[in-house]
Amino acid sequence: MAGGLYRSANAMPEGVPPPADGAMLISTTPAIEGTNPPPEPGGSAAGNSAIMAAGSLVSRGTGFLRQLMITATLGTFAVGNAYTTAQIIPGMVYEFLLGGILTSVLVPVLVRRRKADPDGGQAYTQRLLSLAVLTLAGAVLLALVAAPWLTVIYAGRQDSDYQDLVTGLSYLLLPILFFSGVSALLTAILNTRGHFAAPMWAPILNNVVVIATCGLYIGLYGATLVQPDQMSAGRILVLGGGTLLGIAIQTAGLLPALRKVGFRWRWRFDFRALGLRELGRLGGWMFCYVAVNSFGLIVLFNLLNEVKGKSAGPLVYNNVFLLLMMAHGIIAVSIITALLPRMSAAAADGRYEDMAADLSRGTRTVTAVLAPIAVCYAVLADPIAVALFDYGAARGESGSTSPVLVVAALALIPFAVSQLFTFAFWAMPDTRMPALINVPVVAVRVLLQVIVFAALSTSFLAAGMMIGNAVSYIAAAVISAWFLRPRIGQIGVAAILRTFGRVLIAALGATLVGLLVMVLLPGEAASNRWLAFVEVAVGGAVIGGTYLGLALLLRIREITDVVTMVRRRLGR
Template sequence: MNGGLYRSAHAGSEGAPQQSDGAMLISVDDAPGTTAAGDQALPPEDVPPTGGGTEGGSTAGNSAIMAAGSLVSRVIGFVRNMLIGMTLGAGIGDAYTSAQFLPGQIYELLLGGILSSVLIPLLVRRRKADPDGGELFTQRLLTFAVVTLGAATLLVVAAAPWITAIQSSSGTPEAYRDLVTKFAYLILPIIFFTGLSAMISAVLNVRGHFAAPMWAPILNNLVVIATCGVFIVVFGTTNGFRPEDMTPGRVALIAGGTLLGIVAQAAGLLPALRKVGFAWRWKWAPRALGLGEVGRLAGWMLCYVGANQLAVFVVVRVLNGVSGKNNASVLAFNNVYLLTMMAHGIIGVSVMTALLPKMSAAAAEGRFADVSADLSRGIRLTTTALAPIAVAYGVLGVPIAVTLFQGGAFTYQDAFNTGTVLVVASFAVIPLSISYLCTYAFYALQGNKTVALINIPVVLLRIAGYFVLAEILSDSFAAAGMTAANAVSYLLSAVISLAVLRRRIGRLNLGSVAKGLMKVLVAAAVAAGAGLLVMLLLPGGDTPGRLTAALQVVVGGGVIMLVYLLTAALLRVHEVNQVVGMVRRKLGR
């Protein structure tokens, strides 16, 4: 159950993983999977996507295109976030990041939560059932989306001062809140173009075209990167700036460039519509869309998304109150969250994408023992793969943050504070992915209502944790406290989900899972000890400079990975070989 800031990563019934660059992957892969041969850990990945055929080419080709687009997008997206920090620094960057969260949150409430859970399946059904392949229905749906998103965006922009006030606590300086509002006026229109991009991507995916939706976000990132470059050339970095030092020209350049990025992303998808033969004509007929059915289907998903976005508002409100004075705040929290999601996206999402079709087929046929076996294998495989990454984040948190983020207006102290938050986030990496795996199991069982009901106590605990930790911790550890609350809520989500799944599908083989996890834990502990020893021997110590931090990351990370693999092999953790084999197959492809 998502605890992230930017966009709910479970926004649909098949998931909408949040990339580090802010791009949402629209997935319509609900085709039954085939049975894996032998003792293969995962089902075959060449499962044909649904949605009306194979206009986009073979599934293997589509997978390669999507994998390449995702990798390039993640790398460039991370460069984008690094440059934003270096250009704006922690204080101004906090205000910018707070404003940038707003369109993502509001978009989720308007459309994101129901897109892949309701609208994409609806487009798939109409494409198969309608004589015109769903052409007229899609035109009507896009027309309705443009009108409603446009009207909603205008209302939200007009209400920007009130929305930013909700995100501000009593301790938030007025000048800081005013700066967030100034950014918001130019950034909030992103809502419209994000929705437009998502709808066009859905239309393309349903017609078997996957390349443009995966590569278009790169245009967005490149525009923002260029904006940061222009800002530095024209104004320099904001190092030492106060909120009142941000003139209208400076605000217009950085916020306007951010808006221009998403406009470029949406425009970059239009040629692909023509390529798949879809002609977008204005068709205003909302009654013909069956909105009553959409509303009924979307109810539980809106409940799920609404709970998550409430948590987002709370954490941003808390962290806005501690921004400045060399405290890790919204920008640091978001950078750490992106690192956490990057690990999950590379490992957890790959496992889930491969498992979901097979679990869905088994659930549809009532083979709950197979669902249980797939879920157990998924948990063992994901945990085995993520354990060394979690160890690296915990042992090398500060060197990683200094290497990646220090520079320009983002000072050494800002990077050091970010590293402290990353150390805490290391405990969230594995619970996050296990909770997601359980959620995907519910999706395979058509349990959207169950997911929403489980999410309510999880979010309530998360919010309670935010408030309690904000009270008992100093301002300098507020972001770390928020991250710790997320980690606890992920763990609670996994425990509740496993208990409910056990009642629904029977025995989950948790004994064998626990035995495997204990071996992984021992291997991770040995690797952590080796990593700490290397840190003591390498130059830089606890406060490394940029070069010594990079040295610690390379050498320490290599030692952690090597010791982990050797220890896991000695303990006969069979999933290690399966993880290595999966990576080799992907690289070979």
């Protein structure tokens, strides 16, 4: 995680690249007769998983600390919103050009060429990297020229000082596009050669540099709330330059690993040998998927940038979405990672009943396990906001975060379930249907967000955007299930609804007990940060314990199975 910047409301979870149309060629393309195929990547699956898990944990931790430092340095209003908007621009341009296509197309192609080519895919990878470097460099130059127009597209109708700040930061942040693309491609090259450590740990370098940048900024200018017209060239240079330096160091941190796996890069310009037509065909639907999400983000950031005064805007929204993604990443992604190979194998063998059973089981498990976290987010929103974000320039402004977190709690489970259903399509493999489904889903989200913008005051705008997200995630899950049924059969809707009902009862019980505890605890979290930590610890323990007890009483199988597994391991 490189800082937790919000990119897409339906972003692909970290560490789980989807298979693309044609991905089955990875296993069916034979090595060329008369040549020696490259050796299989070293290391056991368990060892690689342990490395990735450790790196992901530290990366998520430092990424979250990075976001806390940014909030404490800039505050949650105009300057913080301008920085968040300027940072989203290169992220979305990267996603539009390469992000989704890289994970769904290029990784399978690199694996196939590594197995099939006499040189282990060395020349092909060199050509691809050469083309990517030239394309990304050209994209950065065009983006720098278009920076003022990109500001207008994403920043909305803000005053000139705000737009000037976004543009000034963009000139320093837009080169992130180049380093993000190169870093992602180098990561793919390393992964296809069996090296997982460097790609998992390199983002930590990025996070550490940005954290140090925030420390330098506070040391030079203090952690005080300022307005956009007070952001001097020196402040902008420290902030934007440090952020750019972080991603540059992350990219450089991958270079030693490339030499370790035996990859040597040299310029190759015979791009016709890449089979660009095939790459375009495979990546077309994923490109559509990303393009639709990009449109949704443009609308979202235009609406969020309409906030006035001390209302939650892009930075607060991004902070809350980061909390949502942390819960999703720790719990739901683990479940999806375990189920995806099973569903892929079942689809490949035509065992669609087994695939439907896995999908049903995953839906029930994700719902049951994430429910107590959602309750904690909703009930403990105030103390969580104070404990995590009430520092520095954001001191005393945590009240703008808690309403957004309450609504985000309602979006957590729908988001995870919609992701699981999307991965069911990718397991078959099919990128076309998720791209088509994404069109009405984003349309629903945008429509609801526009309605919320028109109906509510800007003080509730960020929370209203989360309402649009939650409804669109539900729509995504329902539409996906509708189109999956003819292909894989019944997914056990009755069993899913029974589990949903029991989980709802347990969650409501935990909510009532949690609210009672919050009333009985002395003082208010907003007045004392240490009390906020106490309320989070005590309230979280009570909510978790109550939910667990009710889940066991109601015999929610997905929870009882986890408890049984833990007891067995402790017994050993």
